[in-house]
Amino acid sequence: MYRYVLKRLVLLIPVLLGVSFLVYFILDLAPGDAVDVLAPDDATQEDRERMREELGLNRPLVIRYLDYMSDLVRGDMGESYLSGQPVWDSFIEKAPNTLLLGFASLVVSVGLSLPLGIYSANRHGTWKDNVSMVLALLGLSIPNFWLGLLLMLLFALRLGWLPSGGADGFASLILPAITIGTGMMATLTRTTRSSMLDVIRQDYLRTARAKGVSERVVIRKHALKNALIPIITIIGTQLGGILGGAVLTESVFSWPGVGRLIVDSLNSRDTPMVTGAIIMTTMFFSVVLLLVDLLYAFVDPRIKAQYATKKGGKSNDNKQKQKASA
Amino acid sequence: MKRFLSLVLCLLMFAGMLAGCSSNTDTDPSTDDGTTTTTPDNENNSTGDETTPSGEENYKKDIIFGLGGKIVALDPQANSNTQHNYYFRMVFDTPLDFNNETQELEPNIVTEWSTEDAVTYSFTLRDDVYFHNGEQLTADDVKFSYDRAPDTDSASTLGDLIKETRVIDDFHFEIELHSANVDLPYLLTLPTASIINREAVTENELEGTGIGSGPWMVDSYEFGDYMKLVRNDNFWGEKAKAETFTLRYMPETSARLISLETGEIDICADPDPLDLERVRGTDGLELQSYVGTSITYFAMNYKKEPFNDQNLRLAMAYGINAQELIDVVRLGEAQPCLSLWGWNQYGYNGGTTPYEYDPEKAKEYLAAAGYSESNPFSFKLSVSAGERKSCGELIQAQLKEIGVNVEIVEFDTAGLSTSTTNGEHEACLYGCGMNIFGDDSRRLICPGTGVNKSHYDNPEVNELMDLAVAELDDTKRTEYYHEVQQILHDDGAYVPLYFANGFFAVKEGTGGIDYYPTSHHDMSNVYIIEQ
Numbered sequence: 120m121y122r123y124v125l126k127r128l129v130l131l132i133p134v135l136l137g138v139s140f141l142v143y144f145i146l147d148l149a150p151g152d153a154v155d156v157l158a159p160d161d162a163t164q165e166d167r168e169r170m171r172e173e174l175g176l177n178r179p180l181v182i183r184y185l186d187y188m189s190d191l192v193r194g195d196m197g198e199s200y201l202s203g204q205p206v207w208d209s210f211i212e213k214a215p216n217t218l219l220l221g222f223a224s225l226v227v228s229v230g231l232s233l234p235l236g237i238y239s240a241n242r243h244g245t246w247k248d249n250v251s252m253v254l255a256l257l258g259l260s261i262p263n264f265w266l267g268l269l270l271m272l273l274f275a276l277r278l279g280w281l282p283s284g285g286a287d288g289f290a291s292l293i294l295p296a297i298t299i300g301t302g303m304m305a306t307l308t309r310t311t312r313s314s315m316l317d318v319i320r321q322d323y324l325r326t327a328r329a330k331g332v333s334e335r336v337v338i339r340k341h342a343l344k345n346a347l348i349p350i351i352t353i354i355g356t357q358l359g360g361i362l363g364g365a366v367l368t369e370s371v372f373s374w375p376g377v378g379r380l381i382v383d384s385l386n387s388r389d390t391p392m393v394t395g396a397i398i399m400t401t402m403f404f405s406v407v408l409l410l411v412d413l414l415y416a417f418v419d420p421r422i423k424a425q426y427a428t429k430k431g432g433k434s435n436d437n438k439q440k441q442k443a444s445a
Numbered sequence: 446m447k448r449f450l451s452l453v454l455c456l457l458m459f460a461g462m463l464a465g466c467s468s469n470t471d472t473d474p475s476t477d478d479g480t481t482t483t484t485p486d487n488e489n490n491s492t493g494d495e496t497t498p499s500g501e502e503n504y505k506k507d508i509i510f511g512l513g514g515k516i517v518a519l520d521p522q523a524n525s526n527t528q529h530n531y532y533f534r535m536v537f538d539t540p541l542d543f544n545n546e547t548q549e550l551e552p553n554i555v556t557e558w559s560t561e562d563a564v565t566y567s568f569t570l571r572d573d574v575y576f577h578n579g580e581q582l583t584a585d586d587v588k589f590s591y592d593r594a595p596d597t598d599s600a601s602t603l604g605d606l607i608k609e610t611r612v613i614d615d616f617h618f619e620i621e622l623h624s625a626n627v628d629l630p631y632l633l634t635l636p637t638a639s640i641i642n643r644e645a646v647t648e649n650e651l652e653g654t655g656i657g658s659g660p661w662m663v664d665s666y667e668f669g670d671y672m673k674l675v676r677n678d679n680f681w682g683e684k685a686k687a688e689t690f691t692l693r694y695m696p697e698t699s700a701r702l703i704s705l706e707t708g709e710i711d712i713c714a715d716p717d718p719l720d721l722e723r724v725r726g727t728d729g730l731e732l733q734s735y736v737g738t739s740i741t742y743f744a745m746n747y748k749k750e751p752f753n754d755q756n757l758r759l760a761m762a763y764g765i766n767a768q769e770l771i772d773v774v775r776l777g778e779a780q781p782c783l784s785l786w787g788w789n790q791y792g793y794n795g796g797t798t799p800y801e802y803d804p805e806k807a808k809e810y811l812a813a814a815g816y817s818e819s820n821p822f823s824f825k826l827s828v829s830a831g832e833r834k835s836c837g838e839l840i841q842a843q844l845k846e847i848g849v850n851v852e853i854v855e856f857d858t859a860g861l862s863t864s865t866t867n868g869e870h871e872a873c874l875y876g877c878g879m880n881i882f883g884d885d886s887r888r889l890i891c892p893g894t895g896v897n898k899s900h901y902d903n904p905e906v907n908e909l910m911d912l913a914v915a916e917l918d919d920t921k922r923t924e925y926y927h928e929v930q931q932i933l934h935d936d937g938a939y940v941p942l943y944f945a946n947g948f949f950a951v952k953e954g955t956g957g958i959d960y961y962p963t964s965h966h967d968m969s970n971v972y973i974i975e976q
Contacts (some may be wrong), residue, residue: 150863151856151864155895156858157524160877160894167895202669268699275704283703383669386858
């Protein structure tokens with residue numbers, strides 16, 4: 120397993136190189152640069168050229184990219200063109216907010232999707248199943264910014280129960296988490312339902328029921344555990360994506376997160392900030408996916424057994440080789 | 446089953462519509478119009494209807510201001526957009542001040558100033574001005590600030606004008622310019638002319654630039670989120686009535702207004718024109734407005750085909766109905782722009798050079814340019830998203846009436862700026878805020894600056910602008926500027942469209958905001974009387 124983890128981590132290097140290359144070059148292809156944002160209206164062409172020179176934007180793209188990567192491997196993500204602050208500082212300032220919002224959204228999503236998916240699968244083909252699926256689909260269909268504004272109007276303005284925005288304490292987390300969570304629940308609910316449907320038709324569950332095991336135990340103990348692999352995959356993907364942030368929701372709720380940072384920086388052509396933030400989110404995404412893969416082994420004994428077999432197989436092979444050489 | 450599902454869906458949609466479309470039940474738009482408008486006619490830029498303190502009121506201690514742009518710099522010489530200027534005006538002092546009511550220059554930390562030739566200016570500083578770190582502000586700090594200006598992002602224009610700043614003694618200094626410029630005192634009222642503390646900046650260039658001598662001090666900040674200011678109790682002038690003032694970045698306009706309604710913020714900058722009636726009709730809120738000098742204009746690339754043809758430019762000028770743009774896109778919340786000059790700007794000709802909407806005249810110019818129904822004229826119009834795109838679509842429809850086909854090309858702000866600065870466009874919709882001094886128009890009509898989106902370059906205009914900025918005689922200078930406006934009009938250099946009205950939605954009892962037509966308002970003396 121350690122070799123597997125190491126291999127996956129090594130594979131991360133070309134992924135990060137590819138991502139940084141794409142982001143850096145695509146940003147350069149887009150019309151405009153940071154000087155257009157920084158320069159005042161009355162700046163002369165000479166002023167603009169001086170600013171380009173100061174930011175290093177007058178150098179060829181490849182040279183700029185190589186310099187950036189050379190600094191990056193030494194742990195220096197550069198400075199924002201706009202604020203002059205180190206990219207790492209700006210990113211790390213926003214990342215906890217986004218992670219918090221992401222986890223809260225995931226809790227909402229999982230908390231709604233699992234019961235709804237299981238309920239739906241148990242009542243497959245009935246009107247209750249259809250209603251559950253429509254509810255899940257609504258979560259996906261309603262645009263986040265619209266749902267966010269509706270929730271804000273209802274819970275902040277009309278009822279006055281919750282704040283309308285900002286990142287001040289638990290109460291301000293609720294509305295954005297519900298907004299993102301309901302958007303995430305559609306995929307998870309449908310995956311839970313189809314995965315459960317596959318499992319509850321299996322012979323061993325029929326046997327369990329025949330032996331008089333209660334339906335609740337059949338579902339919780341026997342069916343759900345075996346249906347978890349695809350569900351974990353979806354949760355893992357969603358978890359990996361949370362650092363990228365939910366840009367619209369962060370904007371609507373004035374949530375100071377990474378998503379908003381990336382989009383604002385993108386609009387300002389702040390290449391070091393955009394590239395640095397995307398590299399960090401890619402790393403996070405890849406590590407979470409790796410952890411999800413490892414989690415399979417703990418959830419599903421068959422996968423664990425595969426690891427064990429491979430390990431055992433290899434050690435047996437080694438023993439045989441040693442014997443042969445002896 | 447299907448009926449049940451339909452019923453559920455209908456109920457959900459209905460609930461959504463109720464939540465989204467209903468307005469505050471406590472309001473009555475017909476009975477309470479809290480708007481105060483400042484118009485070009487009265488040339489009075491104060492809010493007028495704002496609550497005036499009698500001296501015995503309780504003032505709100507902590508004021509939160511929601512704005513649509515983010516603050517990413519402490520340094521007043523590093524950025525010059527609207528949101529940064531709010532902060533700069535509160536934290537830093539400029540040598541001189543501009544009174545929006547009298548439209549006159551006023552002393553600030555400079556008590557006296559004089560010049561004989563508009564090349565060398567002498568200034569006397571107050572001797573009771575202290576920076577937030579306790580250092581006294583002296584002529585050395587002024588010299589340091591202006592010597593540094595040429596190499597900065599936003600103060601370079603000012604810095605490039607100055608040949609030398611000479612310290613006479615602690616409280617006297619001289620500025621010598623490369624050439625005569627009668628507008629220097631006005632330039633010294635802009636936030637880019639803010640004085641920074643030499644010692645603090647030398648010690649720490651990033652944090653030190655946030656130390657000013659103004660009525661507010663930086664307490665804490667997170668770039669791209671908020672900036673919290675606290676009152677400077679050692680300020681030499683009138684002390685602020687509130688204790689803290691927080692500028693909070695809230696990019697979504699509707700959400701910003703909701704936050705004002707819920708009481709989470711006290712002042713909401715730039716509410717959407719569609720929401721103005723809602724604000725006017727909401728108890729406890731007021732709408733404060735001003736007529737801005739931000740011109741929205743239609744620029745045609747003077748340097749290349751097809752708009753290097755004067756007939757074609759004039760065809761566009763008479764074929765565009767600016768009043769319709771004001772009525773439809775701005776919902777009436779804008780003033781006609783009758784000259785390519787700010788309505789309060791020095792040298793304004795009083796609006797005597799408008800392009801009256803005249804489709805027949807436009808067709809004549811079009812024919813003179815060689816276009817007809819069988820040979821229709823087409824061009825690409827570069828726009829940014831939002832209001833400018835809406836304007837572009839309406840212009841597209843208007844010009845269709847005279848047989849011109851317009852293809853709209855949408856860019857984001859940075860993309861549009863680059864494309865139009867490099868002259869890659871055929872025509873574009875753009876805007877800029879005009880300052881009070883006459884030479885400010887140079888950036889729009891003379892070559893070499895990024896905001897001359899027509900790439901207009903007329904030697905006659907350039908010469909008149911040079912003469913005007915060096916002219917000490919007011920009458921002559923005004924004549925030069927009037928002549929420039931007439932040439933621009935005859936040449937069809939730009940089609941000025943409108944001056945947008947600006948709005949702040951505020952809590953009832955809010956006052957003290959000094960509204961600048963350029964939208965770079967001074968919030969230093971803002972207060973909210975607690976009801």
